[in-house]
Amino acid sequence: MPAPEFFEDDFHSLPEILRIHLDERPDRAALVKDERSVTYRELWDLTGRVAAGLQRDGLQSRDVIAICATASVDYLVVYLGALRAGVAVSPLAPSSTPDGLAGMVADCGAKLFFLDAGVGGAIAGVMDKIAAPRVALDDSSAGQAYSAWLPGPGATPQPVEIDQTQAFNIIYSSGTTGAPKGIVQSHKMRWMHVRRGFYDAEAVTLASTPLYSNTTLVSIFPTLAHGGTVVLMAKFDVEGFLKLAVKYKATHSMLVPVQYKRLMEYPDFGKYDLSSYRLKFCTSAPFGAALKRDILDRWPGGLVEYFGMTEGGATCILECHTYPDKLHTVGQPGPGHEMKLIGEDGNEVAAGEIGEVVGHSQAIMNAYHNQPGKTSEAEWWAPDGRRFIRTGDVGRFDSDGFLTLMDRKKDMIITGGFNVYPSDLEAVLTQHEAVAEAAVVGVPSGKWGETPVGYVTLKAGKTASAEEIRTFANDRLGKTQRLSDLLILDTIPRSHIGKVMKKEMRAEYRGPAND
Numbered sequence: 001m002p003a004p005e006f007f008e009d010d011f012h013s014l015p016e017i018l019r020i021h022l023d024e025r026p027d028r029a030a031l032v033k034d035e036r037s038v039t040y041r042e043l044w045d046l047t048g049r050v051a052a053g054l055q056r057d058g059l060q061s062r063d064v065i066a067i068c069a070t071a072s073v074d075y076l077v078v079y080l081g082a083l084r085a086g087v088a089v090s091p092l093a094p095s096s097t098p099d100g101l102a103g104m105v106a107d108c109g110a111k112l113f114f115l116d117a118g119v120g121g122a123i124a125g126v127m128d129k130i131a132a133p134r135v136a137l138d139d140s141s142a143g144q145a146y147s148a149w150l151p152g153p154g155a156t157p158q159p160v161e162i163d164q165t166q167a168f169n170i171i172y173s174s175g176t177t178g179a180p181k182g183i184v185q186s187h188k189m190r191w192m193h194v195r196r197g198f199y200d201a202e203a204v205t206l207a208s209t210p211l212y213s214n215t216t217l218v219s220i221f222p223t224l225a226h227g228g229t230v231v232l233m234a235k236f237d238v239e240g241f242l243k244l245a246v247k248y249k250a251t252h253s254m255l256v257p258v259q260y261k262r263l264m265e266y267p268d269f270g271k272y273d274l275s276s277y278r279l280k281f282c283t284s285a286p287f288g289a290a291l292k293r294d295i296l297d298r299w300p301g302g303l304v305e306y307f308g309m310t311e312g313g314a315t316c317i318l319e320c321h322t323y324p325d326k327l328h329t330v331g332q333p334g335p336g337h338e339m340k341l342i343g344e345d346g347n348e349v350a351a352g353e354i355g356e357v358v359g360h361s362q363a364i365m366n367a368y369h370n371q372p373g374k375t376s377e378a379e380w381w382a383p384d385g386r387r388f389i390r391t392g393d394v395g396r397f398d399s400d401g402f403l404t405l406m407d408r409k410k411d412m413i414i415t416g417g418f419n420v421y422p423s424d425l426e427a428v429l430t431q432h433e434a435v436a437e438a439a440v441v442g443v444p445s446g447k448w449g450e451t452p453v454g455y456v457t458l459k460a461g462k463t464a465s466a467e468e469i470r471t472f473a474n475d476r477l478g479k480t481q482r483l484s485d486l487l488i489l490d491t492i493p494r495s496h497i498g499k500v501m502k503k504e505m506r507a508e509y510r511g512p513a514n515d
Helices: 014-024 040-056 073-084 098-108 117-122 124-129 187-194 214-225 238-247 257-265 289-298 372-378 422-429 466-474 502-508
Strands: 029-033 036-039 064-068 088-091 110-115 134-136 167-172 182-186 204-207 229-232 252-255 279-282 302-307 316-319 338-342 355-360 379-381 387-397 403-408 413-415 418-420 435-445 449-458 485-488
Touching (some): 029 073, 073 229, 098 117, 167 187, 204 238, 214 229, 257 279, 289 302, 403 422, 413 449, 418 422, 422 449, 466 485
Parallel strands (some): 064 110, 088 167, 279 302, 449 485
Antiparallel strands (some): 338 355, 435 449
């Protein structure tokens, strides 16, 4: 089905597009969770009531609200209603520390804080640090009951003119460790996301990653913009996901690699009819070529990998089903996106050389909220004056323009003056017959400055000692790459979207390699 003509225009806000769907497909299901289904007609009424409630409470265009809760229809209704009022949304991670949450609510300047009972209990000790009035989406004691706060049916907001440069949302880069950075994405940036394609009015997107994650939002908003249906899961589990996919005849899903791994390893995966799928998407963490191949072989429909940042700049797209010989790469820059590789001196490297990836497009963050210094650090300016965003990832383009990633720049190990890429060592470790997963980090060394330390998990039913695996790897590695230590774990520590938590692993390591 071709995209509606308005996607050829320079800009439309998401509320404008929802108004079009009200006229064209009022009875189409927009949001579904458990037994609740909301049509586009109902969604327009509900978001209007939310917008009217915000205006009643004195919020004006360009103000901010914060939301921190598990996935629900009301979560997205509030999100979209705020946008109708010209109010930006800061979706926060419930997994953040209580002090971290309080800090982010204050930093974004939220005028209202929407939460649920789980978050309310977690932050009970820091309530005095949160000035924003609280509204409980689940009508719990965490705040004013949402059902009481929400204006009655038919309430309509005052019309608001939305400028494409104003904030759509403020997404924080972390919240579990370190000082989080609020990434300000504009309405124009989201417009560039939704007109990227891949969806249409018949799309049924099964969303199983958290709503505070940009990984999820770059799937949900395009689905709604094209008039499709979003089916929500509050928490991912393999069997539940597969049952929902069959029940609703899902056509699209955005998953992270660790979810794909769990699904493909599920013994009964082949018993589920997934023939309705047209496209699956993946982003946020390294996606192994073997796993991509397995998905292409056993899961109907195409597979698309995105490589990019919440900060924007540029995105690489790999249509795995179109380029099965490029599964070791993350694809080529998308239409209208430009990527360059730069060296330590800040200059572009020669063709075929390794460098840090920087990107430019119209889909680019405004700034880090309240952090001009951090914003400046994230920028690289081309000689012609164009603004690029530094990814912190190191890679190389092949002769066809496909990007192969090496590692995060900050994860590169400099040992004895030599650059060592952890991914090279991890690839060798996973060649051992007993190793399921591997991660390598650099730890301080008095002799070498830094030295590599490996972490592995073992395959079910396999046994091997740490020293046996370390010796296996070192016999196959160059002298400067050799592992100083290796530890066997039950699981590799990962974030909520599957990224290996190497910063925490480095900080927590206590062993002989530190000497």
